[in-house]
Amino acid sequence: MTVFLMVAGAFTGAQVWQGTAARLAEAGAEARAVPLTGLDADRPAAGDRVDLETHIADVLAAIDAVDPAGGRKIVLVGHDYGIHPVLGAADRRPERIDRIVHLDAGMPQNGVPALAAVPDQELRARLAEGAQNGETSGELAPPANREQWQRWGSTAGVPDAALDRLTALAAPQPLATLLQPLRLTGAVAAVPTSGILCTGNGVSIDMVQRLADFGDPALQALADPRVSFFELPTGHWPMLSSPAELSEALLGAAAGEGRRLRPAGTCEPPAHLRPFPLQVPELPRETKQNVDLYVPDADGPRPAVVFVHGGPVPAGSRPTPREWPTMVGHARLAAAEGMVGVTLDHRLHDVGDYERAAADVTAAVDLVRADPRVDADRIALWFFSGGGLLTAPWLAAPPSWLRCLAASYPILAPLPNWGLADARFQPVPAVAQAGALPLVLVRAGLETPEIAATVEEFVTAAKDCGAALELIDVPGGHHGFESLDPPEEIRPALRQAMRAVVSRLTDRA
Numbered sequence: 001m002t003v004f005l006m007v008a009g010a011f012t013g014a015q016v017w018q019g020t021a022a023r024l025a026e027a028g029a030e031a032r033a034v035p036l037t038g039l040d041a042d043r044p045a046a047g048d049r050v051d052l053e054t055h056i057a058d059v060l061a062a063i064d065a066v067d068p069a070g071g072r073k074i075v076l077v078g079h080d081y082g083i084h085p086v087l088g089a090a091d092r093r094p095e096r097i098d099r100i101v102h103l104d105a106g107m108p109q110n111g112v113p114a115l116a117a118v119p120d121q122e123l124r125a126r127l128a129e130g131a132q133n134g135e136t137s138g139e140l141a142p143p144a145n146r147e148q149w150q151r152w153g154s155t156a157g158v159p160d161a162a163l164d165r166l167t168a169l170a171a172p173q174p175l176a177t178l179l180q181p182l183r184l185t186g187a188v189a190a191v192p193t194s195g196i197l198c199t200g201n202g203v204s205i206d207m208v209q210r211l212a213d214f215g216d217p218a219l220q221a222l223a224d225p226r227v228s229f230f231e232l233p234t235g236h237w238p239m240l241s242s243p244a245e246l247s248e249a250l251l252g253a254a255a256g257e258g259r260r261l262r263p264a265g266t267c268e269p270p271a272h273l274r275p276f277p278l279q280v281p282e283l284p285r286e287t288k289q290n291v292d293l294y295v296p297d298a299d300g301p302r303p304a305v306v307f308v309h310g311g312p313v314p315a316g317s318r319p320t321p322r323e324w325p326t327m328v329g330h331a332r333l334a335a336a337e338g339m340v341g342v343t344l345d346h347r348l349h350d351v352g353d354y355e356r357a358a359a360d361v362t363a364a365v366d367l368v369r370a371d372p373r374v375d376a377d378r379i380a381l382w383f384f385s386g387g388g389l390l391t392a393p394w395l396a397a398p399p400s401w402l403r404c405l406a407a408s409y410p411i412l413a414p415l416p417n418w419g420l421a422d423a424r425f426q427p428v429p430a431v432a433q434a435g436a437l438p439l440v441l442v443r444a445g446l447e448t449p450e451i452a453a454t455v456e457e458f459v460t461a462a463k464d465c466g467a468a469l470e471l472i473d474v475p476g477g478h479h480g481f482e483s484l485d486p487p488e489e490i491r492p493a494l495r496q497a498m499r500a501v502v503s504r505l506t507d508r509a
Contacts, residue, residue: 002073002098002254004031005062007055009080009105010152010178011142011170013040019243020250027251030072034062036085039171049137051176052084052114059089063096075254079103079239080153081173084114084182091188100191101253103246104153104198104236107218110184114177119419120151121352131179140178142170153236154416156200162240192226194253196246200235202415202450209261210480213270216314220263228258236417271480273319276329277487278494283335285328285343288371291364292322294331294341295373303378303403303505304340304368307331308361310385310411311348320345326482330382333494337502340374348386351418354425358390369401378505380404385480388412388427388454389420395430398437404504406440406497409447409479413454428458432465438504439467442497445475472497 004024006017014033021031035043036058038050043058059076066074074097078086083105090097106117115131118124127140143149146163155163197203208229212219221227230249232238238246252258262268285292296302307330309321321327322343331341346360347353361381369376379401383391388410394402412427414420423429431439439462443455462469474493478484482494 001070002029002075002251003066004029004075004077004250004254005034005059005066006031006077007034007036007059007079007082007086008039009082010140010173011039012166013169013171015169016166016237016239020239020247023244023247024250027247029251029254032062034059038174045174049176050174052088052180052182054174055085055177056088056092059085060092063089063093066096068096073098073254075099075101075250077101077103077250078105080105080236081114081117081177084108084177087184087188088182090191091184091186094187094191097191099253099256100188100193101250102193102195104196104201104203104238108182109218110186111181113179113181115179118178119153119417120421121419122421123151124419127175127178136176136179138175139172140175141172143167150416151419154198154201155237156235156416157241158235158237159240166237166240189221192256194228194230194258195222196230196232196238196249196253198232198234198236198238199448200233200416200450202417204448205229205231205259205261210271211314212261213272214314214317216316219314223261223263225260228253228256228260230258271483272324272326274325274483276325277482277490278329278333280329280332281336283332288367290322290345290360291367292328292331292343293368293371294328294335294343296335296338296340298338301373301375302338302340303380303502304342304374305331305334305380305382305501305505306342306344306361306365306368308344308346308381308383308387308390310383310387311346311357312350312353312386313348315347315349326384326480329482330498333498334502337498339380339502339505340368340371342368348390351414351420354389354420354422357387358393358425361390377401378403380406380501380505382406382408382501383410384408386411389414389425392425392427392430395427395434395437396424398434402437403507404438404440404501405434406442406501408442408497409444409451409477409481410441411451411454412458415450415454428454428461431458431462431467434462434465434467436468439469440472440497440500440504441469442472442474442493444477444479444481445473446478448479451479470500472500
């Protein structure tokens, strides 16, 4: 028999697992929700301090309470913050654990506190500053109403009654559980793992595959054949929104089922390194710092199109984004139209890096405008994917030399699990200040629902304020369609989008 030991996330107690536990029991498994000290009513704090080690001890006690007789298999399930005590306990009892399940949870590393995974970036910064000043005791107040749970993850699919009950039963989170670093010896690495991803919270298996394809060493372990993945089309609390589907995924994980990632270095190139779908002239690049220019053979200063890649992209990714075929292909296509095509690298390595990425883009544009072969008064900026949030500063205060702003399959509002509240990177409200700035938006018809919602919100806001928006649709296109979909279906939209941008740059009005 499989015994599931389930550990809940921040502010929540064992009661959140009731529906899932009942369905696992119906399937013949045993399910036990692990109460955590200070969070569950039946396990009050015995002293003044409750920290991560306290919760690791709670999980260890649950493991030790499972009689190993009869070949009982233990599957540890950690949701959200709960993955930290799960990993800490499994690292000390690896021989007792058959599988660890990360339920919409990250990949905590040795020496890193759970604070690093708090999605609300402003709250995370405030707590980190307090910790530096010695404020490591006390508690963090739980969400006070339904709306405040959104700061901790998407509540998509959770019935109002369940959210009300979650709020009523929520307990303050002891600060030390978030601030104390997780200590791992490495023994836990031998335990097979599964990830259950909630797409409504902004993450999918394809997204994880792309991150692994970038070559980040920290993610290479995810391509191990002992690691499997499942997706649930719901928000961050599947035990409340989809308990039946969650139980099926847990049973599949226990059986070793699930999708495996493609290891890096296989014969098939990863999506971001596949050829550009259009034939473009093999124009050489000229490198200046973190910028590559593709200069056409033409007289006089020429307008320029600066292509801004998406992200986040791991810092160690090679080749760097400005050398990816999609970026180079767009730049050479612009050069074939008589424009200076420009690619650049910026430091969007994490969702908390938008400020420095924006500074990198600004510096790159200044460098390009200073080149004597560039018409400094005729610049277009073209953003891709996660770089879409970087459009906001340019929309809010477009300079006179910015003649067009384009975006391909952009993310135009922070995804639910990003915790990004910085008003400087919110394109939807910023578009009302764009004035007459021409906008070209290339939409993927098969975009993921979470990203498509941000695009639709932007388009609605643009229409409401009368922005000069041109929409170009790729009906059969996926996110990153240049390298994913049949070239013959993509080429017309690529040509149309480039013509639209070039026409704005060459219009003398």
